[in-house]
Amino acid sequence: xxxxxxxxxxxxxxxxxxxxxxxxxxxxxxxxxxxxxxxxxxxxxxxxxxxxxxxxxxxxxxxxxxxxxxxxxxxxxxxxxxxxxxxxxxxxxxxxxx
Amino acid sequence: xxxxxxxxxxxxxxxxxxxxxxxxxxxxxxxxxxxxxxxxxxxxxxxxxxxxxxxxxxxxxxxxxxxxxxxxxxxxxxxxxxxxxxxxxxxxxxxxxxxxxxxxxxxxxxxxxxxxxxxxxxxxxxxxxxxxxxxxxxxxxxxxxxxxxxxxxxxxxxxxxxxxxxxxxxxxxxxxxxxxxxxxxxxxxxxxxxxxxxxxxxxxxxxxxxxxxxxxxxxxxxxxxxxxxxxxxxxxxxxxxxxxxxxxxxxxxxxxxxxxxxxxxxxxxxxxxxxxxxxxxxxxxxxxxxxxxxxxxxxxxxxxxxxxxxxxxxxxxxxxxxxxxxxxxxxxxxxxxxxxxxxxxxxxxxxxxxxxxxxxxxxxxxxxxxxxxxxxxxxxxxxxxxxxxxxxxx
Numbered sequence: 001x002x003x004x005x006x007x008x009x010x011x012x013x014x015x016x017x018x019x020x021x022x023x024x025x026x027x028x029x030x031x032x033x034x035x036x037x038x039x040x041x042x043x044x045x046x047x048x049x050x051x052x053x054x055x056x057x058x059x060x061x062x063x064x065x066x067x068x069x070x071x072x073x074x075x076x077x078x079x080x081x082x083x084x085x086x087x088x089x090x091x092x093x094x095x096x097x098x
Numbered sequence: 099x100x101x102x103x104x105x106x107x108x109x110x111x112x113x114x115x116x117x118x119x120x121x122x123x124x125x126x127x128x129x130x131x132x133x134x135x136x137x138x139x140x141x142x143x144x145x146x147x148x149x150x151x152x153x154x155x156x157x158x159x160x161x162x163x164x165x166x167x168x169x170x171x172x173x174x175x176x177x178x179x180x181x182x183x184x185x186x187x188x189x190x191x192x193x194x195x196x197x198x199x200x201x202x203x204x205x206x207x208x209x210x211x212x213x214x215x216x217x218x219x220x221x222x223x224x225x226x227x228x229x230x231x232x233x234x235x236x237x238x239x240x241x242x243x244x245x246x247x248x249x250x251x252x253x254x255x256x257x258x259x260x261x262x263x264x265x266x267x268x269x270x271x272x273x274x275x276x277x278x279x280x281x282x283x284x285x286x287x288x289x290x291x292x293x294x295x296x297x298x299x300x301x302x303x304x305x306x307x308x309x310x311x312x313x314x315x316x317x318x319x320x321x322x323x324x325x326x327x328x329x330x331x332x333x334x335x336x337x338x339x340x341x342x343x344x345x346x347x348x349x350x351x352x353x354x355x356x357x358x359x360x361x362x363x364x365x366x367x368x369x370x371x372x373x374x375x376x377x378x379x380x381x382x383x384x385x386x387x388x389x390x391x392x393x394x395x396x397x398x399x400x401x402x403x404x405x406x407x408x409x410x411x412x413x414x415x416x417x418x419x420x421x422x423x424x425x426x427x428x429x430x431x432x433x434x435x436x437x438x439x440x441x442x443x444x445x446x447x448x449x450x451x452x453x454x455x456x457x458x459x460x461x462x463x464x465x466x467x468x469x470x471x472x473x474x475x476x477x478x479x480x481x482x483x484x485x486x487x488x489x490x491x492x
Contacts, residue, residue: 009157
């Protein structure tokens with residue numbers, strides 16, 4: 001099971017707690033995690049990445065084992081610690097604005 | 099006895115203010131969708147407990163919410179209220195927030211471009227829903243005015259949205275964003291002709307369709323905007339708001355960037371009715387529920403100083419369809435008031451003694467239960483108010 005931490009506003013939309021756990025088929029990448037999130041929680045479609053282009057929304061960031069993965073190609077395999085469920089995949093709202 | 103429900107969208111959530119027909123004591127519910135910008139909420143005229151809300155965020159984009167019980171509970175359309183979401187079967191489509199410009203061959207509308215601030219052409223990019231206008235007869239049909247300016251329609255209660263792409267063909271290449279973005283902020287449905295609609299865009303102008311939204315024509319003749327290269331251009335005017343009265347839908351009132359305007363022929367031509375207003379800049383404009391000639395505006399000092407002239411918050415009322423205006427001040431702050439009133443933040447109820455409501459960027463929502471003669475704040479300390487709508491409930 002892959003562990004995913006969502007930002008507060010998306011937790012409320014999805015009706016879940018801070019962390020969710022999902023099965024991800026195949027190679028675990030940011031894209032495959034987002035696919036699994038959107039399949040399980042369709043109300044989150046369009047909130048993390050664009051419906052059509054599938055580009056990450058500008059003020060949403062991805063963090064993995066304390067590293068910023070936001071600008072990595074989304075088909076890049078994630079570290080084994082995430083794939084094994086030891087560490088969560090963080091989706092956060094960027095600290096921006098006032 | 100009738101009652102009133104005021105739907106307030108703010109920078110940080112939605113609030114619902116309820117009162118009986120006397121409109122003296124109010125209950126405040128909210129914040130709903132705390133932390134999100136609620137650009138607009140509006141209830142269906144045919145099924146008042148169906149309320150639609152535009153929930154938006156610079157981080158997480160656009161969400162459409164619907165309540166089927168008068169605002170007590172909400173759900174994203176496609177996700178019925180209270181539905182258990184843990185089953186892998188029967189998930190909603192999750193497309194209630196999918197606003198994609200129509201580029202299909204069937205409608206023959208390639209994604210066009212509009213004018214950018216530097217004069218170059220720029221492709222349409224969806225940002226948010228500014229205004230939701232439910233059909234007058236079908237609670238599942240709603241029109242959405244969006245930024246970048248376009249009109250979308252749902253016929254399934256907000257689950258899916260399709261663009262009325264003909265609007266972008268009305269000289270869309272000459273439209274340009276205003277300071278607040280290129281938003282389609284006003285949608286008026288003609289109560290006597292379901293095929294006729296009016297919309298307004300900043301900064302493109304006003305447009306009308308007579309065939310339910312397939313074809314649109316600019317209706318800006320008579321507008322004069324000295325801040326654009328051709329002050330009398332067919333499009334490019336910064337229209338802030340339009341209003342009509344249901345008994346005389348061919349008469350339109352407009353608050354423009356500067357100038358208060360009137361049309362007596364469904365927008366074919368306009369003439370200025372600013373008259374004795376202390377400033378003809380402002381955002382909202384509305385019409386009394388029972389008096390088609392009685393119009394309300396809130397003058398704002400200027401486009402660079404978005405607050406009332408002299409620090410005095412005054413609603414101005416004309417009982418003559420414009421030109422002759424009287425200040426309404428009883429109960430409104432008459433010194434040191436520097437709030438703004440945004441374009442979608444004024445509404446009227448349809449009680450026998452018409453109620454007028456408006457919200458401010460300072461978080462106050464003011465109400466008058468006597469057509470504007472006396473005002474009281476319903477609430478004083480909400481987040482900045484973006485929109486106000488009123489439902490008169492039987």
